[in-house]
Amino acid sequence: MSSPKARFLTALTYAGGLLFLAVFIGPILWFLALAIRPADTAFAMPPQFTFEPTLNAFRHILVDPGVNGPQVVNSLIVAIGAVVLNLPFSVPAAYALSRFKLRGKKHIMLWYLGLLMAPPIAFLIPYFILITRIGLQGSYFSMVLVLQTMTIPFSVWLMKSFIDEVPAELEEAARVDGARWFTIMWRITLPIVRPGIIVTSMFAFVFAWNNAAFPLVLSARSTATLPIGTLGYFATSGVTWNFIAAAAVLAMIPPMIIFLVFDRYVVRGLTFGSVKG
Amino acid sequence: MASMTFDGIGKTFPDGTVAVANVSFAIADGEFVVLVGPSGCGKSTLLRMAAGLETLNTGRLLMDDADVTNTEPQDRDIAMVFQNYALYPHMTVYENMAFGLQQRRMPKDRIDRLVRDAAEMLDLTRYLARKPGQLSGGQRQRVAMGRAIVRHPMAFLMDEPLSNLDAKLRVQMRSELKLLNQRLGVTTLYVTHDQVEAMTMGDRVAVLKPVQDAGESNLQQIDTPQMLYDRPANLFVAGFIGSPAMNFVRVDLVEEGGGLTAKVVGTDIAFKAPQGEALSAYAGRQVIAGIRPEMFSVCRPEEAVFHQEIPVAEALGADTFVFFDIPSPAVDVNDAEEREDFSRKGMNRMVARIPPAATPRLNARLPLTIDVAALHWFDPADGRAIRD
Incomplete structure (x- = not known):
């Protein structure tokens, strides 16, 4: 007792x-x-x-008039697009920063960190001007592109820490086996850090999914994402809280599904160092 | 298959640490050479230089007659076995072994045949579909070997490949590796810190020592195991090769009655020194005598050279090691300069190997004589062996 x-x-x-x-x-x-x-x-x-x-509120946002249904699709397009554009840049960048002797490596990492620390609002006006000048305003691509300002630095930091964990001997063994750096990266290192790539993709997806600031200024009515739709219920005629709540609940679902499906990778990712070899 | 030549190899790290300096030796085609030495002696660095994973500041590296000093590891046609095996964890045993062949754009059926042959040779056929994580330490070690031999490279480089195995498996793999080398006849450079491994496996053994400045050389001696044991070039090699290690005592060489007598410094122990020109030149001076534990034999008390109390005896079954102290300054093998070992308060601990039957009671005196003709002699100034 x-x-x-x-x-x-x-x-x-x-x-x-x-x-x-x-x-x-x-x-x-x-x-x-x-x-x-x-x-x-x-x-x-x-x-x-x-x-x-x-379920009146859900009926309202999804069926009649159903403003938010297409916005879910828009959000998915933007978030998946952000991941697809992110990985081909952040993964090789992280690999190079982890493995190669580069001049000013530290400064590059700090620069990325600086981008993460800067408030996204600060980039809003310059990006809006840039995007309208090149005529991309209202397109999905404009949002996907601009989101990389935040997702690439984060992904590079995250991926670098995963790649750092891969023992150098593995790459040396591959070099002695006759492989060049690209083969080593592609066939040895990246398959080993697959959990890291999955975790990085998840974070990039969720970041893009949740982001409201960039789509707010860059999207058109037809390309608006779910957070923008939610904002629409803060109308001059009043705030319809139950629609906002329904849209917010809707917005929670995809990230939750993703984390439920891939949570073992998150755990494996976080304990990566202990399972190597 | 190829010969390999290290010609005046040196490496200083950017922070000024000298890792390797003035190392020159050649490995004949098909020879098994072991690099041995304490940690920090540069043996792994040398091996990594041979692999091309480490650059060198001075000297040249030749394979056959081609200068490969600046050749990338990919283009050297060598295979390496790493201490932690460095198996690709996401690939099966088969894929691990095939990877190097795929890099050489070999046709699939040929790769398949080579991998299966190598697996057969190493008894790995059953495990080809497994991943390294599903194998035991010994099996992983064999896969690492398999990955090397499947390529039929010009040379094998092995970096302490047995150090992660348990003692029994290590002894077993030692002979298997040696047999494999004889069967394949591939030039092999093998790094270990274990002198037993070095002695039992190497056709020749290179004894290395840490260096402080670029003027010295890591390489102390390279020779057959028996020659290292019988004729060590200096104090370092003498102290490193042999287990238990050679005893060193400082003696004054005094001319007496037409011969030389060695008087152990700080004691009244004395014995006749053998005849020899080289040693005679040191008459009247202090030298270091090296006595291997196996040079002692138990004798009658009146014949004893050493007659000391035995505070510690280790019975190993076939032999017994007895330890005793003499009140004489100890000799530090790592630098031949005079230095007292304060931990034993000016005492020099000696060890002798005797038959178990002769083991005395603890703290009893044991009369021991020595085989004077077999003794080693060293110049205390530079540690070099004094020999005719």
């Missing part, structure tokens, strides 16, 4: 954990509830915890 003091401490730990959970999960649950409760109960005072669930 544990002493009363130990039991008290255990209880305290659980209480603390629950409090944490309430702080982090609470708003999400509240939003979920907001999406399925009748609109007139949303701001009832005192708050109503029991209500008749309804």
Whole structure:
């Protein structure tokens, strides 16, 4: 039997954990509830915890008039496009920064870090001007391209740390076996860091999926992404909270699916150093 | 198959550390040469230079008669076995072995035949479809070997390939590797820090030592294992080869009655030194005498040269090692300069190998004589062997 003091401490730990959970999960649950409760109960005072669930808000955003349905597709196009454009640049860059003797390697890494630290809003106006000058405004490609400002630096940092973990002897063995650097990268190193590539893609996808600032200025009505659609419910005539909540819940689904499917890679990715060889 | 020549090889790292300096030796076609030495002696660096993975600052490297000093590893046609095997973890055993052949654009059916032959030779056929992660340490080691032999390269380079195996497997693989080398007849350069491995495997053994400045040379001696044991060139080699290590005592050489007597410094122990021109030149001076543990024999007390208490005895079954201290300054083999070993307070710990039956009671005195003719003598100034 544990002493009363130990039991008290255990209880305290659980209480603390629950409090944490309430702080982090609470708003999400509240939003979920907001999406399925009748609109007139949303701001009832005192708050109503029991209500008749309804899918009216989802019907509104997806079916009638269904503004947000195509936006889900747009978001997918932009997010997947961001990943597809990201990898061919960030992976070789990370490989070069990890393996080759480059002048100013440190400065390049710091430059990338600087890009990550800068507020994306700072790039908004120059990018808008650039994109309109070359006539790409409103296109998916403009958003995919501009998102790389943030996703490539992050991906390079992440991929470099994965590639750094691959023992140099493996590449030396391949050199002695007669392979040139491209073969070594393609056939030895990249297959080994596949979990890293998956994790990097996931982060790039989620970043692009969640980003609202760039599509806000770059998208057209037909190419608007889901966050832009959500913003649309902050109208001058009032804020329709249950539509916003429904759209937000919708927006949560793809990243959740991705993390559920690939979570073993995230775990493997984070413990990569311990499973090498 | 090729000969290999190291010609005045030197490497200094950018921070000024001298890793390798003035190393010159040649390996004959088909010869098995072992590089041995303590850590930091440059043996791995030399091997990596031979592979082309490390650049060199001075000297040339020849394979047959071609200068390969600046040739990329890809173009050297050598195979290397790494200490941690460096197997490609995402490829099967088959793919691991085939990779090098694929790089040489060999036709598929030929690759298949070569891989299967090599697997057969190394008893790996059953494991061809497995990945390295599913193999034991010994099997991984064999795959690493297989990846090397399948290519039929000009030379094998092996960097402590057995050091990750357990003791029993290591002994077994030692003879297998040696047999493999004899069967394939491929020039082999083998690095180890284990002198037993060096002695048992090498046709010739190169003993290396860490260097401080670019004026010295890492290479102390290169010779057959027996010659290293019988005729070590200097204190370092004498102290490195042999287990337990050779005992060193400082002696004053005194001319007495038409011959030389060696008086152990700091004690009243004395013994006759053998006749010899080289040694006679040191009459009246101090030299270092090297006594291998196996040069001692138990004798009657009146014949004893050493007659000391035995505080420690290690019984190994076939032999017993007895340890005793003499009140004489110890000799540090790593630099021949005078240096006392303070840990033993001016005592010099000696070890003798005796038959188990002669093992004394602990702390009893044991009369020991030495085979004077077999002793080694060294100049204390530079550590060089004094020999006719």
